[in-house]
Amino acid sequence: MPDVAVIGIGMLPFGRHPERTVVDMGTEATLLALQDAGLPPARVGAGFFANALAGRLFGDMTIGQNVFGEAGINRIPVINVENACTSGSTAFYLAYNAVAAGQVEVALAAGAEKMCVPGFGLINSGENELETKLGLVTPASFALRAMRHMAEFGTTPAQLAAVSVKNRRHARHNPMAQFREPVTVEDVLTAPMIADPLTRLMCCPIADGAAAAILCSTASARRMQRAVQVKAAVLCSGSYENPQDLVRWETDYRVCRLAYEKAGVDPADLDLVECHDAFSIAEILHYEALGLCLPGEGGRLAAEGETALGGRIPVNTSGGLLSRGHPVAATGLAQVCEVITQLRGEAGQRQVAKAKIGLAHCAGGDKDGDTKSSTVLIFAV
Amino acid sequence: MVKEGTNRLSPVEEGLFTPPPYTESPPKLLGGYCRKCRQHYFPRPRHCRRCLDPVEGASLGSEGKLYSFTVIRTRPPLGLPQPYGVGYVDLEECGLRIFGLLDPGAVDRLRIGLPVRLAVAPLGHDARGERCLRPYFTPMEAD
Ligand SMILES: [Zn+2]
Numbered sequence: 001m002p003d004v005a006v007i008g009i010g011m012l013p014f015g016r017h018p019e020r021t022v023v024d025m026g027t028e029a030t031l032l033a034l035q036d037a038g039l040p041p042a043r044v045g046a047g048f049f050a051n052a053l054a055g056r057l058f059g060d061m062t063i064g065q066n067v068f069g070e071a072g073i074n075r076i077p078v079i080n081v082e083n084a085c086t087s088g089s090t091a092f093y094l095a096y097n098a099v100a101a102g103q104v105e106v107a108l109a110a111g112a113e114k115m116c117v118p119g120f121g122l123i124n125s126g127e128n129e130l131e132t133k134l135g136l137v138t139p140a141s142f143a144l145r146a147m148r149h150m151a152e153f154g155t156t157p158a159q160l161a162a163v164s165v166k167n168r169r170h171a172r173h174n175p176m177a178q179f180r181e182p183v184t185v186e187d188v189l190t191a192p193m194i195a196d197p198l199t200r201l202m203c204c205p206i207a208d209g210a211a212a213a214i215l216c217s218t219a220s221a222r223r224m225q226r227a228v229q230v231k232a233a234v235l236c237s238g239s240y241e242n243p244q245d246l247v248r249w250e251t252d253y254r255v256c257r258l259a260y261e262k263a264g265v266d267p268a269d270l271d272l273v274e275c276h277d278a279f280s281i282a283e284i285l286h287y288e289a290l291g292l293c294l295p296g297e298g299g300r301l302a303a304e305g306e307t308a309l310g311g312r313i314p315v316n317t318s319g320g321l322l323s324r325g326h327p328v329a330a331t332g333l334a335q336v337c338e339v340i341t342q343l344r345g346e347a348g349q350r351q352v353a354k355a356k357i358g359l360a361h362c363a364g365g366d367k368d369g370d371t372k373s374s375t376v377l378i379f380a381v
Numbered sequence: 382m383v384k385e386g387t388n389r390l391s392p393v394e395e396g397l398f399t400p401p402p403y404t405e406s407p408p409k410l411l412g413g414y415c416r417k418c419r420q421h422y423f424p425r426p427r428h429c430r431r432c433l434d435p436v437e438g439a440s441l442g443s444e445g446k447l448y449s450f451t452v453i454r455t456r457p458p459l460g461l462p463q464p465y466g467v468g469y470v471d472l473e474e475c476g477l478r479i480f481g482l483l484d485p486g487a488v489d490r491l492r493i494g495l496p497v498r499l500a501v502a503p504l505g506h507d508a509r510g511e512r513c514l515r516p517y518f519t520p521m522e523a524d
Pocket residue numbers: 415416417418419420429430431432433434
């Protein structure tokens with residue numbers, strides 16, 4: 001099985017792009033990734049395109065062929081991917097598999113989303129699901145985890161706020177992030193309450209955006225100095241067992257463990273992590289599942305600065321979803337872009353010194369108190 | 382807790398709870414049970430997810446304890462009240478931990494461990510905008 005490397009990345013600054021379509025944004029990210037890899041479009045052997053919402057919002061479908069067609073990529077397998085918040089990282093997983101299986105020499109993963117439209121409202125996990133009909137909206141599913149985490153481990157609102165404060169501080173040096181102004185713990189705690197105990201500044205904002213990555217076999221990448229190895233790409237659904245423990249998230253722990261096993265690394269080997277901080281409590285739960293701290297200690301880890309730039313294990317040096325915003329199907333690939341940028345040593349003022357091993361973690365969708373999909377990608381130089 | 386109109390409105394989804402009126406006995410949650418796996422389900426699936434045998438209908442009772450809760454204070458979906466509460470309830474009879482709405486009149490009295498009981502009333506509207514019956518949990522203790 002050939003080893004796989006990332007040889008090109010590209011993304012648009014996340015934010016409001018009222019004049020641009022999903023196809024337009026996806027095409028630009030794809031072209032940027034090709035340019036970064038120094039490859040002509042004809043070299044791409046398979047393309048995976050992620051989008052989660054355009055079918056519902058704009059009546060679009062099979063957008064990947066439109067995006068890749070615009071970028072001059074034709075006559076290849078093109079697969080459209082929807083996997084909630086992991087749509088982009090699932091496209092990456094599929095591109096990785098296509099190269100690892102020897103099916104193609106070069107594969108492309110791209111994701112684009114347009115959400116900043118009037119009346120978007122709160123996101124849910126599907127209109128026809130019982131939980132949605134009974135009032136579950138995505139912020140509530142994480143608020144329920146936060147309430148339980150506070151009750152069981154003594155996690156405080158100030159610790160939840162510390163995650164938002166840290167990620168905004170990181171975003172200051174990331175031109176791709178939508179919100180780059182610093183916020184204080186006070187700002188976060190006094191922001192309007194969305195779902196107790198999560199205030200608006202503990203919930204990621206929506207955004208328009210696109211991101212892409214180009215993968216090839218390590219053998220072909222050998223002469224490319226900026227290539228980054230993919231050590232593991234893991235995708236899993238939940239267990240949907242009942243009862244679910246909302247704070248010892250079995251699926252999250254399982255997916256992280258599987259990725260570490262495949263990559264042959266330990267949590268202590270990591271130099272940086274991008275994780276799915278859709279809500280500040282989510283980042284805390286992911287610290288625990290990733291083994292960055294013991295179960296229950298995630299709040300303290302954030303508040304004591306261990307996951308800040310300069311700390312023991314910097315998390316979300318990009319500013320995370322909390323600062324970038326969360327164009328659903330582009331997020332997973334934006335995380336890849338950040339980890340690759342860091343491992344190439346090209347992250348400028350937010351660079352983690354001597355970064356050699358990085359991890360991107362994504363999770364999305366609610367089902368039966370569990371996640372619909374979870375991905376962990378581990379990279380190394 | 383039977384309010385006016387309860388008998389005429391459709392449930393948000395069929396088969397979740399015993400139908401009104403509740404003059405004789407209070408509402409109970411309905412789900413499924415696999416005898417072979419001794420596993421309860423809510424809502425009732427066609428097949429057991431473990432052994433794939435057909436699942437029989439079962440009452441899941443009406444009482445439980447609040448495992449976690451939150452109050453959603455932003456603009457609500459589906460015509461639900463602002464604010465409204467949701468939570469996970471550990472059901473007494475079957476041990477399932479299920480997601481549900483909480484009594485909108487009790488959002489200030491919620492706490493983890495609170496004993497709650499099922500109620501059914503007109504609450505919000507369905508996807509087509511028609512008012513409908515929803516199950517929710519209300520504190521067993523008086524105010
Ligand atoms: Zn069974």
